[in-house]
Amino acid sequence: MKLLQVDFEYQGAMGVEMSNSLVGLAESINQEEGLIWKIWTESELNKLGGGIYLFEDESSAKSYLEMHAARLKGMGVPKVRGIIFDINLPLTEVNGGPVFIKES
Template sequence: MFMKILQVDFDYQGPMGTDMSEALKDLALSINKEPGLIWKIWTESASEQLGGGIYLFEDEKSAQNYLAMHSERLKNMGVKEVRGIIFDINLPLTEINSGPVI
């Protein structure tokens, strides 16, 4: 398996919680169509004014392509800096802790 985790975060002053769920539902549905995406966990921190997500992709190329496209989309929405890191997955340890990638 060559799956990759993509972690993204950025400064975000938009709606949070239920309001975010309603405002970004169409975006969430469109993300399901991204090549190589297995799943996404949406992240938010009202206290730190951050938005982002944790993504599981089939491979590094899919994660890189998504990060480039998503960074551009966010910058077009006024986000100044997008922090994105692609991680390898340590499957033996993830399996011990019941990580949802196996």
């Protein structure tokens, strides 16, 4: 599993207004290859939008990041920061992190 963290400057609607206007996008993200879940992030104070994603593997995370960065640039977002992380599963389990180990 890989965790993808994305953030970018965002001047648009946040909170309930963002939730109402981006339901279709949220639903489409569920169809992305290898996606397990996404947590949407926003900071009105810092004018940032983004998300935390859990993917099955690195290639899925990289493919999504490339596509998402292009989509955001098409929406007028000039710079997208995306970082792919490994997950320390034993420590994450100690803290109740929402990840799981797939049994083979």
